[in-house]
Amino acid sequence: MIGDFEVKDEDLAGRIGILETKHGKLETPVFFPVINPLKQEVFLEELKAVGFNNFITNSFILKKNNILQGTIHEKFGDNFVIMTDSGAYQILEYGEIEQTNRDIVSFEAKIRPDIAVFLDIPTGNTDDREEAKFSVEMTLERGKEIADIVDQNEDIIWVHPIQGGQFLDLVEYSAREANKRTNYKMLALGSPTVFMEKYKYDTLVDMIYTAKSSVSRGVPFHLFGGGVPHIIPFAVALGVDSFDSASYAIFARDNRYLTSERTYRLEDLEYFPCSCPVCSRYDPSELLEMKSEERYKLLAIHNLWKIREEVNRVKQAIKEGRLFEYIQQKAYSHPALYSAFKSILKYSSYLEKYDPRVKGNVKGLLLFDHNSMNRPELLRHSEFMANLKPKRNKVIIICGDKLGSPFISDPKVKSIQGRNRDYDTFVALPFYGLVPVMASEAFPLSQFEIPDIIDDTTLNETILKIKETLRNKNYAEIKFMECEKSVLSHIMSINPTL
Incomplete structure (x- = not known):
């Protein structure tokens, strides 16, 4: 017609x-x-x-x-x-x-x-x-x-x-x-x-x-x-x-x-x-x-x-x-x-309202600077993390910028999870904040490219996002692993009592 x-x-x-x-x-x-x-x-x-x-x-x-x-x-x-x-x-x-x-x-x-x-x-x-x-x-x-x-x-x-x-x-x-x-x-x-x-x-x-x-x-x-x-x-x-x-x-x-x-x-x-x-x-x-x-x-x-x-x-x-x-x-x-x-x-x-949740032709996200944190996919991830209910009262944070992808298959992650089964386990990533290891194969939590040198605004906003997530989950214990040489190494200063 x-x-x-x-x-x-x-x-x-x-x-x-x-x-x-x-x-x-x-x-x-x-x-x-x-x-x-x-x-x-x-x-x-x-x-x-x-x-x-x-x-x-x-x-x-x-x-x-x-x-x-x-x-x-x-x-x-x-x-x-x-x-x-x-x-x-x-x-x-x-x-x-x-x-x-x-x-x-x-x-x-x-x-x-x-x-x-x-x-x-x-x-x-x-x-x-x-x-x-x-x-x-x-x-x-x-x-x-x-x-x-x-x-x-x-x-x-x-x-x-x-x-x-x-x-x-x-x-x-x-x-x-x-x-x-x-x-x-x-x-x-x-x-x-x-x-x-x-x-x-x-x-x-x-x-x-x-x-x-x-x-x-x-x-x-x-x-x-x-x-x-x-x-x-x-x-x-x-x-x-x-x-x-x-x-x-x-x-x-x-x-x-x-x-x-x-x-x-x-x-x-x-x-x-x-x-x-x-x-x-x-x-x-x-x-x-x-x-x-x-x-x-x-x-x-x-x-x-x-x-x-x-x-x-x-x-x-x-x-x-x-x-x-x-x-x-x-x-x-x-x-x-x-x-x-x-x-x-x-x-x-x-933009997020009308952006399709499933994009069949997308191979992965290209993330450049702090403006990339406004992408619909990252906004949805932040909402997902805000609504995620803790399964345990203790958590391990693994800095993920040096890990293989997807993170659930990385030998270091497997080893850490095997030794700490009574902990929730997240990977800390620039731009994303925290990503549950068990969900890391889902698009686009492993399918992305980021710069080798990340701008300070992105890092600071990522840290704030991680702090807010942990504050809202109210974990009794927070442990950090593989973070000493990470670009997010200063997340180790987070006070678990926040």
């Missing part, structure tokens, strides 16, 4: 899904390149050559310029899943437009795209709460006023935008109200572009989390204007399923060159750090010597390659259960991304 959304794989709050449209199945996460019907920097056949079978275009521009005589697929072909925006961006840039919401939506129903957005009122980056509240209320009213058109055109996936900007309580209200309107098969967060342009990625993370945590999990979620590769993994980790942007073309016209981690000025590059068809054929100096229109096209094609590559990297990370590791690595490429990563860690319980 049109609008059905089937989730195939999950990691953190991100997922790979299949969205059913009347022109084919669309695998998410997915990026919709913006196509300007008046001026196409990249033609549709070139778009398809990069790997895009979908795009978004502006119904307001189509209507204003009388570009279509029939349906949108009659003009652009049946080989693409086509989404139409409504002119809200023009409202944000220029103020009110000379079309009503009902005019735009009636036109969209006539041209029959696969996915369509009504004419919402963007909040933008206003600091005026009343102005932001007005945009939320008007957007909700506009979604209500065209409900009859939505109901009469069920073969179109109608999108309900969420507004509120930096006022998170308004974002939450907007999201909850939009979520009640079940005739809208897709939800979308509006007005993020202004925050991305100023590198306020931590604010963007807060906006996405607030909206996503306020709507149904099964509804596909779109982020308007999410067009730079380096922010895509963070948005997907929070549950965003699709993106759109004209960034690939806008940046090209400004001689800006996208990479997975940052944006370069073309004139600052001597070498291309990429092997796409453009970068394999030319070097930066050759592009700079070209006529501007030719250069813009080539840069736009390169930028599209990088966006598509980033989406595929994120999908692969989800398949492997390594999305946390991927955004952690990405975070160190720019301070603004590190701020985004730290903001995501504020919502660790939300």
Whole structure:
């Protein structure tokens, strides 16, 4: 059925899904390149050559310029899943437009795209709460006023935008109200572009989390204007399923060159750090010597390659259960991304809620520094240890960073357990804290890699975790073994009476 959304794989709050449209199945996460019907920097056949079978275009521009005589697929072909925006961006840039919401939506129903957005009122980056509240209320009213058109055109996936900007309580209200309107098969967060342009990625993370945590999990979620590769993994980790942007073309016209981690000025590059068809054929100096229109096209094609590559990297990370590791690595490429990563860690319980307990493709965890202690798997282990009931009133702690894996099979552990059968036995590990020996074969208590040199914050937090566990278990006797040369050797100073 049109609008059905089937989730195939999950990691953190991100997922790979299949969205059913009347022109084919669309695998998410997915990026919709913006196509300007008046001026196409990249033609549709070139778009398809990069790997895009979908795009978004502006119904307001189509209507204003009388570009279509029939349906949108009659003009652009049946080989693409086509989404139409409504002119809200023009409202944000220029103020009110000379079309009503009902005019735009009636036109969209006539041209029959696969996915369509009504004419919402963007909040933008206003600091005026009343102005932001007005945009939320008007957007909700506009979604209500065209409900009859939505109901009469069920073969179109109608999108309900969420507004509120930096006022998170308004974002939450907007999201909850939009979520009640079940005739809208897709939800979308509006007005993020202004925050991305100023590198306020931590604010963007807060906006996405607030909206996503306020709507149904099964509804596909779109982020308007999410067009730079380096922010895509963070948005997907929070549950965003699709993106759109004209960034690939806008940046090209400004001689800006996208990479997975940052944006370069073309004139600052001597070498291309990429092997796409453009970068394999030319070097930066050759592009700079070209006529501007030719250069813009080539840069736009390169930028599209990088966006598509980033989406595929994120999908692969989800398949492997390594999305946390991927955004952690990405975070160190720019301070603004590190701020985004730290903001995501504020919502660790939300990520843990949706992160699958069983991940068939995961070979083991890669743990780097104290931030890794916020992984869902480690949060679950801490909860498990908090609820674990002691079987005996005495305990032995074996420092495990020098032991073989799994610990239950290590000869030293077997020997210690054999001589001390009236003791509970745990292994002390950096990042994890205490691990019951008898449970150490369970994933991921033995399946992990850690650095040879562990940062002090991780060690200190591990010690605090061990102290808290032992305090709560109220053991009468605590013995430490194999800890003298361990990185956790200072746990031997724990007072058993704590």
